[in-house]
Amino acid sequence: DAKTTQPPSMDCAEGRAANLPCNHSTISGNEYVYWYRQIHSQGPQYIIHGLKNNETNEMASLIITEDRKSSTLILPHATLRDTAVYYCIVRGMDSSYKLIFGSGTRLLVRP
């Protein structure tokens, strides 16, 4: 089962920041937090990942709390094309380092 908890849905206005929360209170010290999104039925798309420091790339920023029990994905200027299901995933350190997808947050960006 997924090790994360996310709200089932959120919405934000186009051009505003979208802040997507994720709880991962049972995360282990060497487990990374990954964010992916899935637009309609397309393949999941990698967004960003981090261990304990905040991370930023051209798509988003990832803020991880100091105790690492939660994180927030920030899309700084959401566009209509950012409407998607966003998955927060704690990547297990098992033999295959697979990703286990939960139900995610369905983000609707409003015009």
Next chain:
Amino acid sequence: EPEVTQTPSHQVTQMGQEVILRCVPISNHLYFYWYRQILGQKVEFLVSFYNNEISEKSEIFDDQFSVERPDGSNFTLKIRSTKLEDSAMYFCASCRIMNTGELFFGEGSRLTVL
């Protein structure tokens, strides 16, 4: 930008037939995965593959399924004797570095079993 490619994009088959879904992972990637997503449901892990062998498989991945990397570039998923409940999107993914590298997913193959 390199990408994972999957063929066919959509396949329709009769129940009981065999299906092969093909994937070309990113060229310098070493770890390969198959996932499936039944319409309206979660993306589910099926199998991971490294060094020409299965490294992990889920409960879904029973004897009906097999994977192969026949020629060093393609990565295939074979489904024997398809059932109606095998209808789903099947996603291939690859990764260069196992423990921290991101998985890159293909656009999927939609399988419809009639």
